[in-house]
Each structure stands twice: as structure tokens, then as C-alpha cells.
Amino acid sequence: MGLFRTIVKKMFLSNDTEDVNQHSALKLQSYEKASYQKTLAEIEDSFDLVQRSFFQEHIHIIYFDSLVDSQKLEWEILAPLRKTSVNNLEEFFQQSLCKPVYSQQEIINGLLDGYVAMFVGQDAYLINVSGLEERSITESATETVINGPHDSFNEAIKTNVSLIRRRVRSSRLRMVKLSVGEISKTKVLLIYIEGIADPHSVNDLKKRIQAIKIDSITDSNVLIQILDDHPNSPFPQFYTTERPDVAVAKLYDGKIIGLVDDSPNIFCTPSSFFDFFKSPDDYNQRWILGTGLRILRYIALILTLVFTAFYVSITTYHYEMVPQSLLQSIMQSRSKVPFPPLIEAIFLELVIELLREAGARLPTKIGQTIGIVGGIVIGQAAVEAGITSNILIIVVAVSAIASFVVPNYIMSSSIRMVRFLFIIMAGFLGNIGIVFTLGLLSIHLSGLTNLNSPYLMPISPTFFKDWLDSIVRGPFYKIKKQPVLSKKLQNEGEREN
Amino acid sequence: MKERLHSIQISILIYMIQNQIVLFSLPRLTAESYGTNGWLGLIFIYVLVNINIMLIAIIYKMGKGKSIFEIIETMIPKWVMLPVYLFIIGTWIGMASMVMKMYILIIKMFFFPGVPVTLFIVLITYLCFLLLKGGIYHISKASVLFFILTIWMIFLFIYLIPEFDFTRFTTFYLKGNTDFMIGSVHVYSAFLGFEISILFFHMVEKKWTKSIFIGNLMNMSIYCIITFLGYGFFSFNQLLNDIYPVITMLEYIEIPFLARVENLIFSFLAFRVILTIVIYYWGAQQICRNINSRLKPNYWMLIILTVGIFISLIPETLFDVEKWLDRISYFAIGIAWLLPLFVLCILYFQNLMNRGNSDAN
Structure with missing residues (x-):
């Protein structure tokens, strides 16, 4: 024995x-x-x-x-x-x-x-002799791509690890196994590439996870909210993905990824605001097209935030800003509406949100019907009944479509929520209200951090070299392999050790 | 990683904190001060500002990165310096309050006559509070975003080029009923804000001083473009008679889906105004902390913001605010020159004493 x-x-x-x-x-x-x-x-x-x-x-x-x-x-x-x-x-x-x-x-x-x-x-x-049932590897429903790999993570941590291992055939791939939840004992696996990831960040994240006192966690999206530096912010701070190719790209960028058992989403840190505007498709096509798409997403961000608010501001306070050619149609469209633009806009935005939420909760086929009922029937009927103006319907629709251009669903939802503040402030203070809210948002965003790394990297603090793979999608021969800050942190860590 | 202000951030911060509220009257100010083709006077002021910045750079080099309080207080006790500190604090808080009030009164006069001034004061002070709470690193990070949110406006001036005419410049240089000295002080106040960089010494990465020059150059370029456009857009007499010629210029801009963009641009200028206000408050807070480091920085911040609000409530009309701002600008310019010179003198004596001590040993 x-x-x-x-x-x-x-x-x-x-x-x-x-x-x-x-x-x-x-x-x-x-x-x-x-x-x-x-x-x-x-x-x-x-x-x-x-x-x-x-x-x-x-x-x-x-x-x-x-x-x-x-x-x-x-x-x-x-x-x-x-x-x-x-x-x-x-x-x-x-x-x-x-x-x-x-x-x-x-x-x-x-x-x-x-x-x-x-x-x-x-x-x-x-x-x-464990033999847990698991879902097979299928295509991601929330992060679809036109070109590129179509597999996605499932709920089994072992399968997810295998999806990463087959893409990173390196002995430097490190895994730290942790457990969260006094009752649930959920397995959490931190994965990073030694020599690329910042060791301080790995230790920091490990300590944070070990310090969590909670009965259970049900998903990685719950865990990251506990780990957030700023839990009261409406913006997601940890980037999450279902796609192994994205997860692996993050590893090569010097980031740490976290797998939670029973969750198909992995989280990735340190993340920046601009990570949420990237899509794997950007890399799978010509860099000029990729860059164009990224810029389109930033335009979509601005449209989502301020387009409806700007309409409210102009039609409430600043009619002088409308060129004469456009003024007539706006006036005609608004002449039948008995409500102030603020009420009109908030009403329509709420209807759009209701439609979106109903569409998301219902089965796909019924969801499509809801879209048709909402988009065509309610929209047209609302205009004919004189509750809203035609122009506002166009504005709200453009704004809603723009919000769906943002590739990350959680970020898209956050932006849509913040949009209401813009509309309300525009209704009370016009352009200066929009500017004030924009200021508030900028101050908030610039104060955010993810695992102590600035959220607005590489814009603020500014590292121009990293812009090539964040703000735009530069040609591969120009993109540096490791982001400047990550390299800097790593060098500092090595020096201290 | 210990956070430090990066050179690019400093350049943008310096550009953003310079007092742009004067920009809207800058073509008139230069015309009043220097006469025909008065935009050339900006170059003279730019050189002066650069000399002023150079003094700060020399202090950083001679003081080997030590903060100015450390340098001063090795020779002069804190209690002796107290009146000077209080004067600087008062001037900077006054400057911030008056810039805020002036911006608010202009926006109220042109665009929101019905909105109470106090509401604007509360809103702007709240944003200042959020920025001050995060400290200089937060301010610098926000300044980059504010820069992106405002820099696009310069391209709107392209729409004015068809209206631009070189004949309006006249063939005369610096002729007219000018007031060179007082005018120069007014124009100089458009560059103020950079002097706070004297407090950045222990928060920056090495080789940062050139960033102040770059920031100032960026600001100068904007001033030059707009003033130059103003001289080609208005006749000399028109310039003299328009209080805010830049706002008038903006009224003529019309793009396919927007007209009369002046209120939009003026609203966006709030970002620069907020940063100017914040940096003066921050400077005052730093000196307060040096006077009494036992009181928590947040308390100092609240005291400063409260004092700022009260000062801004005193002058009621735009005319009064301009008078106050003029006077406080004189003091601020005085501080911008005398404080670095004073610190340089102390450094010089310190070096002399150190040399004497080493000779004696």
C-alpha cells in the first residue's frame, strides 16, 4: 500500500x-x-x-x-x-x-x-470517471462573423481549454486554477502567456478572485461585475467573448483571459473601451475595409448617443440651426404633434427599447413578427395619430440601428441607456445640455480603469503606435505585436523582480 | 505602475487649459492693440509666452525635478511665504471664477436668456468637482477626450474661405489708434493657463518641458488661423466695433444640414473653459495642500469650489466681469512671470551656497 x-x-x-x-x-x-x-x-x-x-x-x-x-x-x-x-x-x-x-x-x-x-x-x-453532459461546439449566436472561424466556446471548461490549446501550441501558455463561491465552488481558470502578459496583473487578478466572498456565481458575466474596478459604472469594463479566436488574439496581445466553468463567455483583461468596437471580421478582410468598418462603428457610437438628443435640442431651442430648405419639412412634420419634442422622443425611444427587449426574449420567429408589428404598424400608426413626427421616427430608427452596429451587446446596451440622459439634458438645456452630458461622459470614461489599466487606452494616455490596432485596423506589417503599455508594465515588472 | 503625465498628454493639456474665452474677441483685441494687420502682434506675444515657459523649464532643470515648494521652503519658511501663497490662491480662484462667469454670461446673452446663471454655475462646478476629485492624471486624461471633442471645430472655418478677402487686410502695418501696453496684456491673457505647469514637476515623465512649448504652439496656431481669418473676413473698422467677431464669423457658416453653428461651437468651447477653470482650481488646491497638508485634499477642493462659486456670483453684468477679469489677469500675468523668477533666484542662491559649502569643506 x-x-x-x-x-x-x-x-x-x-x-x-x-x-x-x-x-x-x-x-x-x-x-x-x-x-x-x-x-x-x-x-x-x-x-x-x-x-x-x-x-x-x-x-x-x-x-x-x-x-x-x-x-x-x-x-x-x-x-x-x-x-x-x-x-x-x-x-x-x-x-x-x-x-x-x-x-x-x-x-x-x-x-x-x-x-x-x-x-x-x-x-x-x-x-x-467524470462524464458531464455538454453542449456540442456550435457557432456563436451573438458574435457572428462572415469570414473566419465559426466555432465558439461552450459551458464545459475542459472543452474550452482544448479550443485555446489547439490555437496556442506553446509551453509558455500558463493556467492558474481557482475556485469561486462558498457553495457553488465554481472553477475559474486564468490563462496567459508567460513572457507576454504582465506578471503584476496576473497576481493582482488572482488575489482579487481569491478574495471574493460569495455563495455562488452562475456565469463569467457575474464574476466580472464583482471584479470590476468601478462597479457602479454603466459601462462594461471586462471584455467578454464566446469566440476562441478572439480569446487567443487577446492572449497574444499580452492580456489575461479567464474561463469560468459552466459559462460560454470568457473574460479578458486589461480591456479598453476600444476593444468593444473590434470585430474579428476587421482582421479577416483587407485592412482598408477593416479600418473603414471601425470608423463606421465610432460614427455609430456618436449617432446613438447624440442623434435623437440633437433633434430634441434643435426642435426645442435652436430652430435657427436648421437650414431653410429643411425647416419646412420639419415644421410640417411637427405641426400635428401636441407634445414637446422631449416627451415625443422619450416616448418613441421607450417603444423602440420595448420592441428590442420583446424581440430578444421571444423565440426567433415570434421576435421577427414583433419587429414588423413594432416597426411598421406602430410607427406608421403613431404618425397618423399625430403622436410623433415622421422625422423623429427616422431619427430614432437611425439611432437604434446605429446602436446595433456596436459589436458587443453589453456595450451597445450601455450606450443605449446613456442616450436617455443625453435626450433629457437636450430637452432641458439644448446644445449646452448635450455638451454638459458629453463632458460628464468623457470625465466618467477617462476615470475608469480595468485591472488598474486606463479604460481609454491608447487614446488617453496617448500611445500613437497602438492606434493602429485599436482606433483603426492598420496593415499587419505595421501592427506591433504587443501593445505599448503592456510592454511597459512587463518591463517594469521584470525590473522589480 | 506609478502614473505619470506623458509628454503628449502634457502638450494637449497645456493647449486645452489656455484661456480660450478670449479667443472670441481676439481679432478685435489685436486690432485695438496693434492696429491694422494686428494679427502680427500675436507673434510678439507668442515669443513672450515662450520666454515665460522657458523660465519654468530652467527651474525644472536647475531644481532637478524638485517641486517649487521644496525649493522655496528650503530657504524661506512657510509662514513667511504664506501671504504670497494666499495671494496666488486668491488670484487663481478668482481667475477660474471669472472665466466661468464670463462664459456663462456670454452663453446666456446669446443663446439662453431665460436660464438662471446659478444653474450654469452649478453644472460647470459639478464637472470641475468630478475632475478635481480624480486629480491631475484624471484631468489630463479627460483633456485628451475634450481635445478630440473640440478640435474638429477648426475645420468648420473652411466654410468661411469663400468670404475671405486679402484686400481687407489693407496695405498698412500696425497703424491706428492703438494701446500697445494694455492691449498686449489683454492678448497675453489669452495664453494664460500654462503657468500652472510650474506645479507639475514631480508628476511628469522626463523630458517633458518641450511639451509645454508644443502645447503653446498648438494654441498659437489656432489663434493665428482664426485671427488671420477674422482680418480677411471683416474690415478693420468692423473688427473694432464687434465685441465678439469670432461669434459673428461663425454665424455665417452654413453646411448642408446645419446653419448658424455658433451656438453649437460656443457650447463645445465649454470643454476648454472647464479645463481652464479646473486647472486654476487644481493649482490653488496644490498650494492649499502645501500650506496645510493635514487637511484632506477633498476638503480643500470643496472649500475652493465653494469660494469659487461665491466669487463668481459677485459681478452681475458682462461689463463687470470683463473689468474683474482684466484686473485678475494682470495679477495672473504677474504671477506667471514673478513666481518663476523668484524660484530661479532662490535656486541661484542655493547653488551659490552649495558651492560655498563645498569650497569650505
Whole structure:
């Protein structure tokens, strides 16, 4: 038995990283010893719990039927146990993938991960036969591309890691395994490329995740809100994606990516505001087209924010700004509307938001119908009933379409929400109201950070060299491999070490 | 990473903090001060401003990056300097308040006659509060965004080129009923704001001083373009009789879907005005912190903003504000020249004493 323990220990220790060593060392210092009775008592009322005994109750095994692969269980444990005898157990252990476990907590965690717990006298072991059901790799529904790879992450962390590994065939790819949630014990995996990512940022992120005190997290989008430097900001600070190609591109940029078990979204840090305006399609076509698309998205950003507000401002306070040729049609269009432009605009913007939300929640086919009902029927009827003007419908529609040009859904939603503040301020103070809100927004954005890195990088602080792969999509021969700030941080880190 | 002000950020910050509220009357001011083709006078003022900046650069080099308070207080006790500090604080808060009030009164006079002044004061002060709360790094980061939000406006002046005529420049140079000295002070006040960079020393990356020159050059280019356009757009007498000739020029701009863009442009100028105000408040806050470092910076900030609001409420008419601004500008120009000269003298004596000590050893 002693020989077996040594072999398994060696196997176990040589497989993992420094983190695991530290982790195990800590556990060995203070643990509640694992035992069959305690384990049974702790999980007794589970309907999928299976307990079996062998060799006249000399060996007990416990597992959750719903978490194990029954074929693996048969091959790895049941069949070999049937073939062997109680005096010949060492042979069984040498053949199987079991690892000795000392603490009760480890046994429970293992069982919940789909392992089989085996108790032989006073000793306890975990054998990996997990076989969780998982969704197959499909195309991302929220981040579609015309050219380029079409696979996306799913909810299984192991599958997601394999999607990254097959793209980064480097021994410098590092993974730090963490766990979040007192009850949920959700696995979080931080991945980075050593030598490119800033070690300070890796440590900082690790500490932040370890410091989280929460019962459970259900998705990476929940985790990043806990990790945010500025949790009260309406803007997303961690970039999230479902696409492995994007995740890998971020790794090569010197960023850290985080995988959360049971979540198809990975998060990436440090992120900047401009990351949310990039699409993989930008890289898969000629750089001139890519640059054009990026500029189009920034125009869309401005349109979303201020177009409706500008309409409200002009029709409320600044009619002198409308050229004569346009004035007549605006006046004609507004002549039947009994409400001030502010009320009219807010009403229509709310209708658009209702339509969007209804379309998102309903099944696709009904969602399309809602679009038609909303867009054509309500729009036309509202104009005929004299509730809104034709021009405003055009303005609101352009503004809504522009908001959907932003590739990231969360960013697009944030911008749409901020737009209401612009409209209200334009209704009260006209152009100066818009400018005031723009000032407020600029001050807010420039104060944001993500993992202590400025949110408006590389515009502010200004690193012109990085503009080629953020503001525009420059030609590949001009794009630097690693962003200036990341390189700077890394150099500083190396110097300090 | 310890945050530092990058050179590009400093250039943009200096460009943005210079007192552009004067820009709208700059063609008239140069015409009154220097006469026909008075835009040439800007070059003279630009040279003076550069000399002033050079003094700051020399202090940075001689003081080896030490803050001016460190330099001053090694020779002169803080309590002796207190009246000087209080005078500078008063001047800078006054300058910020008057720039704010002037902007508000102009916008009220032209575009929002019905909106109460206090509402504008509260709004602008709130933005200043947000910026001051984040410190100079936040201010500098916001200045870059503000720069992007305002720089596009210069291209609107292209629409004025068809109206531009060289014959309006006349063949005479610097002729007319001019007031060179007082006029120069007025024009110089359009460049003010850069003097606060004397407080940046320990917050910047190395080799930053050329950034101040670049920022000033950017500002000068804008002033030159607009003033030059003004001389080709108006006749000399028209320039003398229009209080804000640049606003009048903007009224003539018409693009396919927008006309009378002057109120839009004037509104966007708020970004520059806010930065000018903030940087003066920030300068005052730094001196306050040096006087009493035990009081938290946020308390100083609140005190300064409150004082600023009260001062801005005193003068009621645009005429009064202009008079106040003129006087405070004299003091501010005095500080811009005398403070660096004073610090240079101290550095000179310190060097002499150090040399004496090393000789004695």
C-alpha cells in the first residue's frame, strides 16, 4: 500500500503547477480526515448518490450517478475490482487513475466534480470517471462573423481549454486554477502567456478572485461585475467573448483571459473601451475595409448617443440651426404633434427599447413578427395619430440601428441607456445640455480603469503606435505585436523582480 | 505602475487649459492693440509666452525635478511665504471664477436668456468637482477626450474661405489708434493657463518641458488661423466695433444640414473653459495642500469650489466681469512671470551656497 501511495503521490505532484503544490501543502496542514461515514452523512439525501461495497465491505465506493460516465466507471473501477482479490489490490491501484486524498473537504469536492470516492480501510482515494453532459461546439449566436472561424466556446471548461490549446501550441501558455463561491465552488481558470502578459496583473487578478466572498456565481458575466474596478459604472469594463479566436488574439496581445466553468463567455483583461468596437471580421478582410468598418462603428457610437438628443435640442431651442430648405419639412412634420419634442422622443425611444427587449426574449420567429408589428404598424400608426413626427421616427430608427452596429451587446446596451440622459439634458438645456452630458461622459470614461489599466487606452494616455490596432485596423506589417503599455508594465515588472 | 503625465498628454493639456474665452474677441483685441494687420502682434506675444515657459523649464532643470515648494521652503519658511501663497490662491480662484462667469454670461446673452446663471454655475462646478476629485492624471486624461471633442471645430472655418478677402487686410502695418501696453496684456491673457505647469514637476515623465512649448504652439496656431481669418473676413473698422467677431464669423457658416453653428461651437468651447477653470482650481488646491497638508485634499477642493462659486456670483453684468477679469489677469500675468523668477533666484542662491559649502569643506 505504501508503494502505491508513493507512486500515486509522484504522479499527482509531477502533473501540476506550483499553485497546486502550495494548495496541497496548505491542505495537509489543517484538514478534517476523510472517512466513509462522514462522507455519507454529508451527502446522504441525494437521489443520484450511489454507494457500493466490495470484498465484504473492505472497500466502499461512493459516486453521483448523474456526474459520472457509466462506461468509464465500468472500465476503470467496477470491472477491475471484480477481477481482482482483496490481497491483490495494489495491482488495481497501479492500473487505475486514482489519487489519495486526505481531507474530507477534498473528497466532497471530488465527488461533486464527478469523481468516484473509494475508501479502503482508513485510506481514501478519488478516481476520475467524470462524464458531464455538454453542449456540442456550435457557432456563436451573438458574435457572428462572415469570414473566419465559426466555432465558439461552450459551458464545459475542459472543452474550452482544448479550443485555446489547439490555437496556442506553446509551453509558455500558463493556467492558474481557482475556485469561486462558498457553495457553488465554481472553477475559474486564468490563462496567459508567460513572457507576454504582465506578471503584476496576473497576481493582482488572482488575489482579487481569491478574495471574493460569495455563495455562488452562475456565469463569467457575474464574476466580472464583482471584479470590476468601478462597479457602479454603466459601462462594461471586462471584455467578454464566446469566440476562441478572439480569446487567443487577446492572449497574444499580452492580456489575461479567464474561463469560468459552466459559462460560454470568457473574460479578458486589461480591456479598453476600444476593444468593444473590434470585430474579428476587421482582421479577416483587407485592412482598408477593416479600418473603414471601425470608423463606421465610432460614427455609430456618436449617432446613438447624440442623434435623437440633437433633434430634441434643435426642435426645442435652436430652430435657427436648421437650414431653410429643411425647416419646412420639419415644421410640417411637427405641426400635428401636441407634445414637446422631449416627451415625443422619450416616448418613441421607450417603444423602440420595448420592441428590442420583446424581440430578444421571444423565440426567433415570434421576435421577427414583433419587429414588423413594432416597426411598421406602430410607427406608421403613431404618425397618423399625430403622436410623433415622421422625422423623429427616422431619427430614432437611425439611432437604434446605429446602436446595433456596436459589436458587443453589453456595450451597445450601455450606450443605449446613456442616450436617455443625453435626450433629457437636450430637452432641458439644448446644445449646452448635450455638451454638459458629453463632458460628464468623457470625465466618467477617462476615470475608469480595468485591472488598474486606463479604460481609454491608447487614446488617453496617448500611445500613437497602438492606434493602429485599436482606433483603426492598420496593415499587419505595421501592427506591433504587443501593445505599448503592456510592454511597459512587463518591463517594469521584470525590473522589480 | 506609478502614473505619470506623458509628454503628449502634457502638450494637449497645456493647449486645452489656455484661456480660450478670449479667443472670441481676439481679432478685435489685436486690432485695438496693434492696429491694422494686428494679427502680427500675436507673434510678439507668442515669443513672450515662450520666454515665460522657458523660465519654468530652467527651474525644472536647475531644481532637478524638485517641486517649487521644496525649493522655496528650503530657504524661506512657510509662514513667511504664506501671504504670497494666499495671494496666488486668491488670484487663481478668482481667475477660474471669472472665466466661468464670463462664459456663462456670454452663453446666456446669446443663446439662453431665460436660464438662471446659478444653474450654469452649478453644472460647470459639478464637472470641475468630478475632475478635481480624480486629480491631475484624471484631468489630463479627460483633456485628451475634450481635445478630440473640440478640435474638429477648426475645420468648420473652411466654410468661411469663400468670404475671405486679402484686400481687407489693407496695405498698412500696425497703424491706428492703438494701446500697445494694455492691449498686449489683454492678448497675453489669452495664453494664460500654462503657468500652472510650474506645479507639475514631480508628476511628469522626463523630458517633458518641450511639451509645454508644443502645447503653446498648438494654441498659437489656432489663434493665428482664426485671427488671420477674422482680418480677411471683416474690415478693420468692423473688427473694432464687434465685441465678439469670432461669434459673428461663425454665424455665417452654413453646411448642408446645419446653419448658424455658433451656438453649437460656443457650447463645445465649454470643454476648454472647464479645463481652464479646473486647472486654476487644481493649482490653488496644490498650494492649499502645501500650506496645510493635514487637511484632506477633498476638503480643500470643496472649500475652493465653494469660494469659487461665491466669487463668481459677485459681478452681475458682462461689463463687470470683463473689468474683474482684466484686473485678475494682470495679477495672473504677474504671477506667471514673478513666481518663476523668484524660484530661479532662490535656486541661484542655493547653488551659490552649495558651492560655498563645498569650497569650505
